[in-house]
Amino acid sequence: MAIEKRVRFGNRWLPWLLVAPQMVVVTIFFFWPAGSALYQSVLLEDAFGGSSQFVGLDNFNRLFSDGSYLASFRTTAVFSLLVASCGICIALLLAVMANRVIRGATLYTTLLVWPYAVAPAIAGVLWLFMFAPSVGIVSHALRSLGIEWNHLLNGNQAMALIIMAAVWKQISYNFLFFLAGLQSIPKSLIEAAAIDGARPWHRFWTIVFPLLSPTTFFLLVINIVYAFFDTFAIVDAATQGGPGKDTAILVYKAYYDGFKAMDLGGSAAQSVILMAIVIALTVVQFRYVERRVQY
Amino acid sequence: MNFKALIAAAVLAVAAPAQAQVEIQWWHAMGGALGEWVNGLAKDFNDQQKDYKVVPVFKGNYDEAMTAAVAAYRAGNAPHILQVFEVGTATMMASKGAIVPVAKVMSDAGLKFDPKTYVPAVSGYYTAPNGQMLSLPFNSSTTVFHYNKDAFKAAGMDPEKPPTTWPEVALAAAKLKATGHKCPLTTSWVSWTQLESFSAWHNVEFATKRNGFNGLDARLVFNTPLHVRHIENLANLSRQGLFVYKGRAGAADATFVSGECAMYTGSSAAYGNIKRNAKFASGISALPYYPDVPGAPQNTVIGGASLWVMSGKTPGEYKGVGAFFDYLSRADVQAKSHQMTGYLPITLAAFEMTEKSGFYTKNPGADVAVNQMIRKTTDKSRGIRLGNFVQIRAIIDEELEGVWAGKQGVKEALDTAVRRGNEQLERFEKANRS
Numbered sequence: 190m191a192i193e194k195r196v197r198f199g200n201r202w203l204p205w206l207l208v209a210p211q212m213v214v215v216t217i218f219f220f221w222p223a224g225s226a227l228y229q230s231v232l233l234e235d236a237f238g239g240s241s242q243f244v245g246l247d248n249f250n251r252l253f254s255d256g257s258y259l260a261s262f263r264t265t266a267v268f269s270l271l272v273a274s275c276g277i278c279i280a281l282l283l284a285v286m287a288n289r290v291i292r293g294a295t296l297y298t299t300l301l302v303w304p305y306a307v308a309p310a311i312a313g314v315l316w317l318f319m320f321a322p323s324v325g326i327v328s329h330a331l332r333s334l335g336i337e338w339n340h341l342l343n344g345n346q347a348m349a350l351i352i353m354a355a356v357w358k359q360i361s362y363n364f365l366f367f368l369a370g371l372q373s374i375p376k377s378l379i380e381a382a383a384i385d386g387a388r389p390w391h392r393f394w395t396i397v398f399p400l401l402s403p404t405t406f407f408l409l410v411i412n413i414v415y416a417f418f419d420t421f422a423i424v425d426a427a428t429q430g431g432p433g434k435d436t437a438i439l440v441y442k443a444y445y446d447g448f449k450a451m452d453l454g455g456s457a458a459q460s461v462i463l464m465a466i467v468i469a470l471t472v473v474q475f476r477y478v479e480r481r482v483q484y
Numbered sequence: 485m486n487f488k489a490l491i492a493a494a495v496l497a498v499a500a501p502a503q504a505q506v507e508i509q510w511w512h513a514m515g516g517a518l519g520e521w522v523n524g525l526a527k528d529f530n531d532q533q534k535d536y537k538v539v540p541v542f543k544g545n546y547d548e549a550m551t552a553a554v555a556a557y558r559a560g561n562a563p564h565i566l567q568v569f570e571v572g573t574a575t576m577m578a579s580k581g582a583i584v585p586v587a588k589v590m591s592d593a594g595l596k597f598d599p600k601t602y603v604p605a606v607s608g609y610y611t612a613p614n615g616q617m618l619s620l621p622f623n624s625s626t627t628v629f630h631y632n633k634d635a636f637k638a639a640g641m642d643p644e645k646p647p648t649t650w651p652e653v654a655l656a657a658a659k660l661k662a663t664g665h666k667c668p669l670t671t672s673w674v675s676w677t678q679l680e681s682f683s684a685w686h687n688v689e690f691a692t693k694r695n696g697f698n699g700l701d702a703r704l705v706f707n708t709p710l711h712v713r714h715i716e717n718l719a720n721l722s723r724q725g726l727f728v729y730k731g732r733a734g735a736a737d738a739t740f741v742s743g744e745c746a747m748y749t750g751s752s753a754a755y756g757n758i759k760r761n762a763k764f765a766s767g768i769s770a771l772p773y774y775p776d777v778p779g780a781p782q783n784t785v786i787g788g789a790s791l792w793v794m795s796g797k798t799p800g801e802y803k804g805v806g807a808f809f810d811y812l813s814r815a816d817v818q819a820k821s822h823q824m825t826g827y828l829p830i831t832l833a834a835f836e837m838t839e840k841s842g843f844y845t846k847n848p849g850a851d852v853a854v855n856q857m858i859r860k861t862t863d864k865s866r867g868i869r870l871g872n873f874v875q876i877r878a879i880i881d882e883e884l885e886g887v888w889a890g891k892q893g894v895k896e897a898l899d900t901a902v903r904r905g906n907e908q909l910e911r912f913e914k915a916n917r918s
Contacts, residue, residue: 233911233914233915234915235575235578235579235915235916236554236575236579237554237557237558237579237581237582238557238558239579239580239581239582240580240915240916240917242915251907251911255907257882257904323666323667323739323744324742341729341730341731341885342729342885342888342889343889344889429732429878430878430882431732431881431882431885432882432885432886432889433882433883433885433886433889433891434882445878446875448547448551449547449551449874450872450874450875450878451550451551451554451575452872452875452911454915455911
């Protein structure tokens, strides 16, 4: 016999009342802006909104007939994959190490969390200074190793620069979650495996990592969203999408067209495309990747 | 007596004097030393009269100030006065209803305003096709050639004889490189200096329809053999390590001030910064040209910004704006601004006043920019006023970066830039068709 799982309320309005605050927040901060973006994306307006005309899917057609826009899909894919994978791997490594530290553990943890408090634009500028072709300390060191660093003209180096800045900024966040995940793994499990003769590497892959998989999955989703949406300030500060369009990721172009060039219709159309991509990615992640997660 | 009434009376008594003074919000994009200059102007005006109070508000760089004003306008909180850079001019002109022409503000306020007192290349830029002046010229600069006199001396060249033509620049760069200079030549604002001013300086069009002055259906034409020749020349210099690309916008300014680069083309407004921070003797000279091109050198185009009056304010407030603009138009105020900042004297009277004061003999080079501008302009050299200009400049940066990196040919790059830029112009034309 199935157990009745549904809760019964005495008053039929009470459940609505209870979900209302949540619905209000979601409506105001998600559905409303998303709706505005959809509405704007079919309009062509001058900067001050004085004349506005309905252009249907014109803004979208224009984007998809622009070769440089299509190229920025590839740029974004490379950027997002590298940011998410590097960010997660490095953070995991740091968390595993920090978890083993006995003395001064809080100090390490605090220091590793610091970069998260840095604004993305500052992170971009920071890395830009270190890698500035003629004055940066890192580019200076690279030159003495025989590597000519000039991200102003070398697209791959420019890409490496923004990936480093974006990853550095996100490591703290990932680190915190991994550390919490590691600390919640019962010591007895690992000790039992050790007694059974499993080497540390083996223990990590067969016990720790599977138990961390919900955290890893969560971070994968968050990091992809981060790379897609929150990185325009880093790009703006470090490379402005250059050289050429080599680091012009999708969100940077949307930001640039909307806030610098004041083409709201074009920018809204790009936001809608971005929204669709992220929804699709998240669905894929939940449907296919989540199956391999052990809660 | 009622206590509440007493409080109300007290509040009124305190508030009354403040209400009598009309506040004028002025959003600008002048940071650092230039910010002090702007605040000084407002303070001076406020001290001279009691009816109006101009409140300058720094809103970040030019893009940010404009974006902030657009957002404020859409929300109904626009400032009275907005400083807009030259590339935003076409956008402001096309946005009917958002702005009040400065000529109208002045005549409504009953103030005398004669656009003819302004330097033609400056006033022409901000005047509508129907002859009405739309914004008040405020800080105008132009493109000049800066060079490091100490580096010239070290390379065995006469520091008082800067190169005047591009072939001479190439020779000077080679000599500088021979003495170990890693960056003989660079440039700020690639599009502005190497294509826009370059076109006017050689009396060729950058865009059709008189560079956009005569209509929104203008299209880009900076892919002629002359333009290709010049960019090809720079690309060759780049391959030999004589020209070094230092990034977009004004990124190269710092490389000249630090002494890393010995010559650079950039804004005349960099003068103040160089004078204050450079640890070497520097000189200013006219933009180089190709001597075999007929009509060169003509005149260079302006950069900088003008002041726009936003719509939707009360008549009393517009009177205040008029009074402030009247103050800003005074020759002594402009002469002082010109000498302090390195921006151009925007009226002929301010130029003459500065000349008479002996400023140019004391500061040689400060008049170079002025002499490049105070000339009779032609239809091809009056200035360049295009819609979506911010994007067009970014497109030019992107395509030319491909050239400096050796990834694409010059002709191909300029053709692509023209094609992509024209798409922007078509879009602007469509958005502003009324």
